Amino acid sequence: MNLLLVDPLELNDNQQIRLTGRRHQHLRDIHKLQPGDQLKAGVLNGLAGTATLLELEQDSSLLALDVHSQPPAPLPVTLILALPRPRMLARSLEHLATLGVKNIHLLQTAKVEKSYWQSPELRPEKVHQHLLLGLEQARDTLLPTVELHQRFRPFVEDLLPEISRDTYKLVAHPGDYPACPRGLEEPTTLAIGPEGGFVDFEIEKLVEQGFQPVQIGERILRVETAVTALLAKLF
Amino acid sequence: MNLLLVDPLELNDNQQIRLTGRRHQHLRDIHKLQPGDQLKAGVLNGLAGTATLLELEQDSSLLALDVHSQPPAPLPVTLILALPRPRMLARSLEHLATLGVKNIHLLQTAKVEKSYWQSPELRPEKVHQHLLLGLEQARDTLLPTVELHQRFRPFVEDLLPEISRDTYKLVAHPGDYPACPRGLEEPTTLAIGPEGGFVDFEIEKLVEQGFQPVQIGERILRVETAVTALLAKLF
Numbered sequence: 359m360n361l362l363l364v365d366p367l368e369l370n371d372n373q374q375i376r377l378t379g380r381r382h383q384h385l386r387d388i389h390k391l392q393p394g395d396q397l398k399a400g401v402l403n404g405l406a407g408t409a410t411l412l413e414l415e416q417d418s419s420l421l422a423l424d425v426h427s428q429p430p431a432p433l434p435v436t437l438i439l440a441l442p443r444p445r446m447l448a449r450s451l452e453h454l455a456t457l458g459v460k461n462i463h464l465l466q467t468a469k470v471e472k473s474y475w476q477s478p479e480l481r482p483e484k485v486h487q488h489l490l491l492g493l494e495q496a497r498d499t500l501l502p503t504v505e506l507h508q509r510f511r512p513f514v515e516d517l518l519p520e521i522s523r524d525t526y527k528l529v530a531h532p533g534d535y536p537a538c539p540r541g542l543e544e545p546t547t548l549a550i551g552p553e554g555g556f557v558d559f560e561i562e563k564l565v566e567q568g569f570q571p572v573q574i575g576e577r578i579l580r581v582e583t584a585v586t587a588l589l590a591k592l593f
Numbered sequence: 594m595n596l597l598l599v600d601p602l603e604l605n606d607n608q609q610i611r612l613t614g615r616r617h618q619h620l621r622d623i624h625k626l627q628p629g630d631q632l633k634a635g636v637l638n639g640l641a642g643t644a645t646l647l648e649l650e651q652d653s654s655l656l657a658l659d660v661h662s663q664p665p666a667p668l669p670v671t672l673i674l675a676l677p678r679p680r681m682l683a684r685s686l687e688h689l690a691t692l693g694v695k696n697i698h699l700l701q702t703a704k705v706e707k708s709y710w711q712s713p714e715l716r717p718e719k720v721h722q723h724l725l726l727g728l729e730q731a732r733d734t735l736l737p738t739v740e741l742h743q744r745f746r747p748f749v750e751d752l753l754p755e756i757s758r759d760t761y762k763l764v765a766h767p768g769d770y771p772a773c774p775r776g777l778e779e780p781t782t783l784a785i786g787p788e789g790g791f792v793d794f795e796i797e798k799l800v801e802q803g804f805q806p807v808q809i810g811e812r813i814l815r816v817e818t819a820v821t822a823l824l825a826k827l828f
Binding site for chain 2: 360430453456457458495496497498540541574575576577578579580583586587588589590591
């Protein structure tokens with residue numbers, strides 16, 4: 359936990375928060391803070407700064423927040439990601455939040471097992487928890503949005519034009535395509551397929567919407583590795 | 594398992610292999626192969642190609658190998674990595690094998706907990722297993738070497754000059770340093786610190802050996818994320 363992240367609703371009028379549970383235990387047992395000690399802190403969707411430990415008890419701690427700086431800049435990307443299998447989804451969401459992706463669309467494609475949509479990992483509270491862990495890691499405060507789209511074609515035809523309007527549109531796909539570009543600064547929409555890849559029809563539909571297929575070499579990467587590698591190359 | 598990887602010692606004179614255990618179960622239950630079916634296969638530290646299923650029984654299967662192509666090109670990098678905590682080590686080794694790193698040196702630094710060296714994850718058979726999983730993912734056959742160095746200073750002073758001779762030398766370190774270069778093709782030695790970073794003394798010793806500190810932004814990444822992001826930017 360590189361950042362203590364608090365919800366604005368948890369703060370009292372004096373900018374103080376009483377922690378219990380995971381965050382309290384972490385401060386007590388891992389950081390081993392004593393009253394008067396400080397640590398980095400941030401307000402969810404707000405500013406970052408420091409928290410000072412005022413009181414430490416067995417089951418709770420009281421801290422005062424002093425926040426004044428902007429969180430790290432987001433990546434200028436909207437990510438369209440074929441829904442990964444549950445264990446990979448959890449890790450991918452953490453990676454994405456850590457790397458600074460703020461707009462995530464999870465999508466059904468031909469090679470996504472339909473049962474994945476019933477996974478507990480997709481429950482809003484689980485998604486929220488993974489995103490928070492990712493933000494804490496990167497000392498970021500800005501919560502990504504995650505939208506679910508269980509039908510490929512209506513998403514691509516009806517929603518994607520607006521989502522990707524005026525952005526550089528890329529779809530990562532193995533094959534005889536140009537190499538993934540590097541060092542972009544403009545707003546970008548990036549589509550990433552499932553472990554088995556997009557099928558031809560899906561690539562055609564994305565190309566119709568202006569998406570350019572790009573590749574990152576012949577090695578087959580896990581989704582979580584591919585996502586990190588693509589974002590690192592692009593930005 | 595994108596590639597069935599077999600040890601040359603497992604093959605008989607007719608280039609056949611009888612599989613039991615994990616690989617057999619995977620072919621039977623996940624790939625659901627039937628006699629006559631083919632899948633991608635490779636010989637450890639050798640060529641890649643296909644395997645044809647000849648016989649399928651409950652507890653074993655017999656396959657014939659036909660290998661003729663080179664595995665994917667390795668990355669031209671030697672990685673010096675502060676020993677990660679055990680759970681992260683396992684995942685990092687898989688990522689590194691998948692990404693094509695062939696020379697890995699795991700190193701003690703000031704912020705590496707000494708207890709990590711006693712972890713079962715460091716046993717040769719566990720390291721080997723993680724590397725194999727990474728190779729299978731990327732359809733690679735070339736096993737990386739992993740060397741352990743439990744003393745920082747003797748490693749850097751006595752071994753690193755030879756290890757990094759005639760290579761581009763980089764150390765990833767947060768701070769006011771140049772951005773990580775992109776699209777390298779020359780042989781490179783890359784040093785990556787532990788989650789808490791290298792200490793000043795360690796950076797000084799690396800700089801003395803010709804290492805240039807570079808940074809990848811203000812976000813604090815987990816080791817496994819940082820490794821993937823750095824390699825994706827560099828190559």
